[in-house]
Amino acid sequence: MTKDWQDPSIVGRNKEPGHVPLVPYGDRQTALVGDRRACAYFRLLNGQWKFSFAPNPASSPTDFFLTNYDDTSWDAIEVPGNWQVQGYGRPIYTNVQYPFPIDDLPRVPEDDNETGCYRCEFTVPQSWDGRQIFLLFEGVDSAFHLWVNGREVGYSQGSRLPAEFNVTQHVQPGANMLAVKVYRWSDGSYLEDQDHWRLSGIYRDVYLYAAPHxxxxxxxxxxxxxxxxxxxxxxxxxxxxxxxxxxxxxxxxxxxxxxxxxxxxxxxxxxxxxxxxxxxxxxxxxxxxxxxxxxxxxxxxxxxxxxxxxxxxxxxxxxxxxxxxGFRRVELHSGQLLVNGMPVSIKGVNRHDHHPDRGKAVTVESMIQDIRLMKQFNINAVRTSHYPNDPRWLDLCDEYGLYVFDEANIESHGVWDRLTKDPEWEHAFMERGVRMVERDKNHPSVIVWSLGNESGYGPNHVTLATWIHQRDPSRLVHYHPAGNAPQVDILAPMYPTVDRIIEMAQDETETRPVIMCEYAHSMGNSTGNLKEYWEAVRTYKRLQGGFIWDWVDQGIRQMTADGEEWYAYGGDFGDEPNDGNFCINGLVFPDRTVQPALWDYKAILQPVTVEPLDLEKGVLRVVNGYHFSDLSGLDIIWEVTADAQVLECGRLPTLTTPAGAEETVTVPFAKPQATPGTEYWLGLSFRLSKPTLWADRGHEVAWAQFKLPIRVPAVSPLPVADMPVLSLEESEATYVVDGGGLRLVFAKAEGTVSSFVYEGTELLARGPMLNLWRAPTDNDANRSEGLWRGAGLDRLEQHVASVVASQPRPQVVRIAVQATLEAPDLGSRCVCDYAYTIYGSGDLLIEMCVVPVGDLPHLPRIGLQMTVPAGLEHCTWYGRGPHETYRDRKNGARVGVYSGTVDDQYVPYITPQENGNKTDVRWLGLSNADGLGLLAVGMPLLNASCHHYTTQDLAEARHTHELTRRKDITLNLDLAQSGLGSASCGPGTLPKYLVPAEKVRWSVRLRPFSRDSLSPVELSKQVLEEM
Missing domain, CATH: 2.60.40.10 (Immunoglobulins)
Structure with missing residues (x-):
């Protein structure tokens, strides 16, 4: 006889039909309060249960469900919870491939099938006598049998929806015993091949309720x-x-x-x-x-x-x-999704249930943390990828305000369309879709039903879609693999290019909206060129946004023996097969710390935009991008700054601009008195004027920054004649330059500075070297890394052809270097001409001309890398910040002066990689506790980063705890660095954001400073005489 958990025709026995959550309050007042725990006819059974783990069903206890079974030797386990994160069995992460052999589909392994047996004693109050008593499990992965007081009650599979049983005939007043046997794998697992951790157990709430007859x-x-x-x-x-x-x-x-x-x-x-x-x-x-x-x-x-x-x-x-x-209406009209008659933009994220310590057993506190962050970062929609979420999540979406694409627990990615085309599986498809609709039908936040994810498209999907349309015509139906089939109301491309969604929007034969179900794959340091997607969305009316993949890095928190925290991904538990770190795709880290990409998304999604009309007079156009709200709930704060120094600030009158409308405003600032070398900025900040559920008063919703068109006087060059005289000494191996508190040693063989001492403090442990390499990002690994390594960009060596020093004036020394940068045994190389000019002022001007030779691909970066000694731990820069930015991901960062420690600049991506870059950097300074340091000034603007790790360190480590912090500091000063894109699963970096292998010239000025000298701001504005 086929076992229940091996038979796709059996999805449950003795289960109640699907319905909305019920709590039978006994009186009106208790119901008004709404705390189900206060209901006399409701009992939550969460807590410590008895637990026995077995590697397979055959080796699990056979008679454990009997009331007199001796479980004193059993362990205690937390319910709700996944047993693999409580010390039993092994977490498994796979994406497409099934975590078990599928040769015998629909059967699953008998031997390698972890099994958990649970026992829980509960009490039925005497006052429940004469009522119908129901036992409900909100989520059990993946299948289970249930006994109460030694009698079998039923069976269920389908991990993400409730299983409810009428146990009236099985319970008695007073003490009772329930027993559950949970199977890790069942035939239902073939429909649960989602890209996430495969974790088992009773992981959502369990409760009893007693309804009247x-x-x-x-x-x-x-x-x-x-x-x-x-x-x-x-x-x-x-x-x-x-x-x-x-x-x-x-x-x-x-x-x-x-x-x-x-x-x-x-x-x-x-x-x-x-x-x-x-x-x-x-x-x-x-x-x-x-x-x-x-x-x-x-x-x-x-x-x-x-x-x-x-x-x-x-x-x-x-x-x-x-x-x-809630009162609301959802419909299609003129090719658009409308809510209450208004086209809405879906500013969304895909969200898996995930907690770094509890796995799939997500707490309400974690859900609230998620939804508050989403709202604070201008996200308005969530796709419950790829299964119905905990019902409390939908309650929160109703309350806080998120549009929900509610997704059925159907994914057969590893066998694609095999199951949807098999009539034997139709009942399982329908069971999962119907129960989702029946559970969630009262939620106003749910505006779209999704048939599931990545399961091909076939008759079983058609049957389910037809039923949903008939059952609930008030909502739309979505499913990506259906393409433009008539059963879906939305065209839902997955990881399209910008050109592709524009092409879809221009298709005049289509009358359905285009909403990207997944885009901008955010794996590691990623999520580039969001701006271009949203420029398209705002241009074409049928483009209505999409859902970034995805919300949270699905790392599981671990600790080293020394107490250092790190996050595990596929393979870290010895799980085979696995898909490595492909579960690390979030906009937030597992502990919900915000990643830099989320700031960019927030800025791109912001509901208020500002356009300059006449900046000189402070005349601006404010555009209200809300769909329903006017601007009366926002305070508008403005300021004018000189570089980063505030000159003037104020508050604009409250605007009542209606949703979708625009208004002209004038910022009443006085025109600054311009000083040489200074930039002047006008900034606006739109902040909540009152607290909300999701943010405090003063929370910034949107901002804008404009460089004011003020004519700034030219900076007069420093007179060379007024500088201290320099001495130049040559030996066989070096040139040594002394004077004005500076001592510079130049190594001929290496063609760079080997020592740069100012006022007795060493500022360089290793001199500037041309650098074209970066620690590959996750996106690089899928596209560019192979090209780069094939061209030898990861192992370039500098070969010096000539070094010549001269002293055109007593206060100036010039060292010219001709060199090549090439990889051993490869023809690709770069010809490099450097000119190092040392001034008596202490300035070191480095001018470069780089000519790539041969068939080189686009470059990771082009710039200088040097090593700064330990102690120069304080980092200050004038550029975009305060967080990391890249050329295709810098919309969420203002230009300003920012500071922190070198350690602060490191972004702890779970898989170490290139990180911490700053764009549009005018200058960057590293200094010690005494205020003495090294200033780098871009000529033109720089990309800059600094770390206590080398590029090789970041490239070789697979987890953060594998990095060893070095005392020295690696400093990168780049002319350019390629963008990020989202190529780990999607389009590569846009061509305009790549660094082409072509001839370039640029300069960087290094300058020592101390607490007694001019400030870095003042020093950065100085101009040197040309030699």
Whole structure:
């Protein structure tokens, strides 16, 4: 006989039909408060359960479900929780490939199939006698059998939806024992081949509730807005079940709706009579017109509270159900997705359930942290990739305001369309889609149903899509692999190029919106050229945004023996097969620390934009990009700065600009008195004027910065004649330059500076060398790294042809170097001419001309790399910041003066790689605790970074804890560095953001400074006489 967990025709036994979450409050007041734990007929069973782990079902205890079974030797385990993160078995991460052999599909391994046996004692109150008692598991991975008091109750599979059982005949007042056997793999696992950690166990809430014998078993709250999107009709369809053998009459169901202030929406009671045959069900509908209710949207998530009150024939309240709902309408019109009549942009992320310590057992606190961060970073939508999330997440999306694409737990990536084309699997497809819809149908945040992910497209999808459209025509249906099939309402490309989405938007044969279900794969240091995607979205009306892949790095927190924290990915637990670090794709780290890419996304998504009309007079156009809200909730703060020094600031009058409209404003600043070498900036900040659920008052929603067109006087060159005289001494190996507190040693053989001492302090441990290499990013590894290594860019060596020193003036020494940079045994190389000019002022001017020779690919970077001694730990720069930026990911960073330690500049990507770059750098300074340091000035602007790790360190380590912090500092001063793109799974870096292998000239000026000298700001503005 085929086992339940090996048979795709069996998706459960004795399970209740899918329905909305139910909590049978006994009175109206308790229901108003809404704390289910205070409900007399609800018991949460979370906590410490008894647990026995076995490597397979055959070796698990056979009679553990008996009430008299001796479990004293068993361990205790936390429920909800995954056993692999509690010390049992092994976490497995795979992407496309199944984590078990699939030769015998639909069967799964018998021997290598971790099995967990659970036992939990619970109490049934005496007051529950005479009621129907239900036991509900909100999530168990992947399949389980259930016993209560030694009797088998049922079976379930489908890891991401509730499994509910009527246990009335199995329980007794007082002490009871439930037993559960959970199987890691089941035939259902073939439909759960998502790109995430494969973790097992009872990982969501478990609870009991006791309903009256006549009770509300399901209900659907639907809101219909008129064609003016003003007035509404509320329809409540309720299913009443009668568990008694006889017909009941004289019961009633009342519906009351309250607004956010607790005020009734209508004065008289909305009531329907209830009469149900014995053991039967009744579906009834309550209808009410509601004039001009507040509408629900992600921007203005206005919620109402519905109370459904069931009374018996004597008028006594026997059950109260509560439901938060919102008035809103979703539709397609003129090729666009509309919410309440307005086209909306989907500013979204894909989100897996993930906690760095608890795996899939995500806490409410973690969910709130996620949703607050999303809202703070201007995200308005989430795709529940790739399965229905914990129902509390949808409650939060309703409350905080996020649009949800609710996705069925269907992915057969490793066998693609094999299952959707097999009639044997139709029931499993339908079970997963139908139960999702029935559970989540009352959530206003859910605007789109998704048929799943990456499972090909075939008859089983068509059947499910057809059912969803018939069951719920108020929402849209999405599914990427369906392409332009008629069963889907949205075209959902995955990782398209910008050109591709524009092509789709211009297709006049299509009348559906284009929403990228996944784009901008954010693996490691990534997420480049978002700006171009959103320029297209704002240009073409049928382009309505998309969901970045993805929200959080799915790393599992580990500790070294020394107590150093690190995050594990595929293979780190000895799991085979695995897909390495492909689960590390987030905009936030596993602990929800924000990554630099998220700042860029926030700026690109910001709902207010500012355009200059007449900067000299401070005249600007403010564009309200909100879909529903005006700008009255934002304070507008402005400031004028000279470089980074604030000259003037103020607050503009509050704007009431309607959604989608624009307004001209004038910033009343006085024209600055220009000083030589200074840049003048006008900055605006749009901040919340009141606290919200998701942010405090003063939180910045949007910003703008403009360089003011002020004519700045030229800087007069420093007179060379006024500088200290320099001495030049030559030996066989070196040139030595002395004077003015400076001593510079130049190594002839290496063709660079070997020592740069100022006021007795060494400023260079290794002199500047041309550098074309970077530690490959995850995106580089998929595209460019092979080209770069093939050209030898990772092992270039400098060969010096000549070094000649001269002293054109007593205060100036010039050293000219001719060299080549080439890889051993390869023809690719660069011819390099350097000119090092040392001035008595202490300045070291490095001028470079680099000519690539041969067939070189585009370059990782082109610049100078040097080593700075330990002690120069304080880093200050004038450029974009404060976070890391790159040429295709710098929209979220203002130009300003920023500072921190060298350690602060390191971005701890879970797989070490290129990081910490600063763009548009005017100058950067490294200094010690005494204020003495080295200043680098770009000529033109620089890319710059500094680390306590070498490029090789970053390239070779696979985890952060494998890096050993060096005392010395690696300093990179680049003319250019290639962008990031998203090529780990998607398009490569746009050509305009690559560094071509072509002839370039540029200069960098190094200058020592001390606390007694001019400041770095002043020193950076100095100009040297040309020699």
């Amino acid at each position: 006549v009770s509300v078993r399901d209900y659907w709250v639907r809101t219909e807005l008129d064609d003016d999107y003003c007035h509404a009709t509320l329809r409540v369809r309720a299913k009443i079940g009668n568990f008694c053998p006889q017909r009941i009459e004289g019961y009633s169901l009342e519906a009351t709706a309250l607004d956010s202030q607790g005020i009734a929406v209508w004065s008289e009671t909305l009531t329907a009579d209830v009469a149900v045959e014995g053991k039967g069900e009744l579906t009834l509908e309550l209808v009410r017109d509601v004039p001009n209710p507040k509408k629900w949207s992600a921007e203005e998530p206005n919620l109402y509270l519905l109370l459904l009150v069931l009374k018996d024939a004597s008028g006594q309240v026997i059950q109260v159900e509560r439901c938060k709902f």
